[in-house]
Amino acid sequence: MLKINSISKSFGGRPVIEGISGEFQKGKTNLIIGSSGTGKSVLLKCIVGLITPDEGNVFYDLRNFTEADKEMKAEIRREIGMLFQGGALFDSKTVESNVMFPLDVLTEMQVDEKLDRVNTCLQRVGLENVNKKMPSEISGGMKKRVGIARAIVNSPNYLFCDEPNSGLDPQTAILIDDLIGEITHEADITTIVVTHDMNSVMGIGEQIMFLYKGRKLWEGSNQEITNSGVPELDDFVFSNKVMQQMRNHS
């Protein structure tokens, strides 16, 4: 389980997120949603430690990450897998080397063991015969899948995904969403996905946190989101034409 307590962050005196608290459950796909510029990515970066919050704490299974020393932070980070918006694959390395990278630097595994693990992860995300390709030689959807394979190769306890299906066609986006959901349940890990895509919300949003102008306005599941009674959330959810039609039909 991952818990955040009153997280606030300002840039140049302008508050971006203010007093956000919440719990993200293990074995569930937890979503942080909201319009662009509401502070979703900043909150995620505060959680993984890429940005230090001005106030508040992040607890990884009761371990205070925000106030931990460098060694403790490094230890917790070794339990983290993260999929970045653009994939963040290392340009100079092949797909295989990218996925193997966390094993190279964080483990003492033998080469054969590492290769087995890499192939297992690549197969899990539906990629075969791409081991020797460079990131520039594969499509955007494949890059995301390689990114997922790299994120899970070290068997993390926590998986973070920053807009995993941005820039993808709808079919590939659903494929990526499903993959994240399946991996979360299979490995029983705590997954947090930042998104503004309603397909993801309705598809894999088991627990959802809605941010509006840097504050948490609502929390619930995808079953409850259409009846939240929060006007700002309704504006966000039903900004999509398909969702509008669904509402009109019901």
Add this chain to the structure above:
Amino acid sequence: MTGFGQYILFLGTLVVRMESFKTYYKLTLEECVQIGVNSAWLVALVSSFMGAVTTVQTAYNMVSPLIPRYVISQVVREMTVLELAPTIIAVIFAGKVGSSMAGGIGTMRITEQIDALEVMGINSASYLGVPRILASLLMYPLLVVVAGICSMAAGYIVGGITGIITPTDYIYGIRFYFDDYSVTFAMIKSFVFAFLISSISSFKGYYTYGGALEVGISTTAAVTTSVIAVLSADYLLAQLLYVR
């Protein structure tokens, strides 16, 4: 001053929470190929022209018949060993290798590759900076040696072809009153320049924020700052190490 303070802090982060020796060894070897082998032809070309031009210019300016011809190669030797090889090649090195370092690391920053390293618990500054600095410290002195040899060899060839100086006189001048401390001095300068160029370029790349435009700005800043640092260090080292 803020930038200088940030640079000192960056140097400090290079040596904390380091990865295993094996990791740095592999990365350093890769960087040695990038930095050393891939720069050798350019260094050889530039230094050959430097040696040839120095020979011709020195001969052109020696109008007195009382000055022996072997002084030409003596001048070529002194200029090459003391300044042209370590300092001018440092400017070339900053332009080729420094810009590549800053551009590469800067691109990694804006495409979240550095964030990916940090999330994995890796000290990204150390992981990216240390191999580049080590490889520069290993390869730059070798490049300076290559530059010195090519420069003096080019002077020999051009002097012979044009008839400015006979091969015998040239070799005599090269060996005449040779002080091997010049080579020691050149090597000390090489290590200092290699460290300055690689660390400044890594620093500029590491603190790139924004997009492609900012990567370009960082790359330019890396080259200009490195060159200024090299020239300043050149003067300081001359004062410190070459006072008789």
